[in-house]
């Protein structure tokens with residue numbers, strides 16, 4: 001009897017142990033099911049290039065310059081320190097202006113000039129509705145980048161965002177992706193969607209995210225480095241959502 005009770009007790013403990021292990025496993029699997037979709041901002045969610053062209057057009061007209069809009073817009077979309085670009089703009093055209101003021105004007109105006117497609121907005125809504133945590137991770141200055149996010153209403157369509165200036169870390173450094181995961185309150189697991197091979201694809205893959213590269217007019221060999229090659233956020237989101245419901249993922 002004693003023996004039997006001991007066995008019962010032992011097996012009871014074993015049951016409790018396996019129950020608590022089971023609860024832990026369920027909790028862990030629930031946690032691990034929370035996954036993120038991180039998105040770049042410029043050239044991915046917003047048409048930074050078109051907005052830069054519109055800003056250049058306005059600026060050149062308002063100053064009565066003979067500068068080439070395309071050349072100015074190109075300088076503004078290249079991956080160069082913006083301070084250097086505005087110094088060059090002011091010096092080349094002998095504007096007699098403070099480059100920092102021109103730059104500040106640019107950052108103030110850009111949020112009013114960028115656009116985001118309805119299809120991409122709907123994709124963000126669909127991703128969140130299907131359980132993904134959605135966040136923006138962008139290099140840039142807070143006034144400019146947050147201005148774009150708020151002006152376009154993206155602040156209500158994503159769960160969080162991280163801007164390099166505020167955290168002092170730029171893509172492709174791992175720290176900025178970790179900062180986004182922390183704000184999203186989910187593991188650094190899921191996808192990174194962006195238009196830069198170096199910043200978004202290499203950066204995202206470096207922290208274990210799968211990657212979708214928004215390709216330009218001419219797809220390049222860059223495509224080989226990304227898990228998906230897409231034309232838009234909407235296309236990436238559709239593929240990600242279908243991937244999540246299919247047994248394709250190992």
Ligand SMILES: [Mg+2]
Nearest residue numbers: 040042043195
């Ligand atoms: Mg970009």
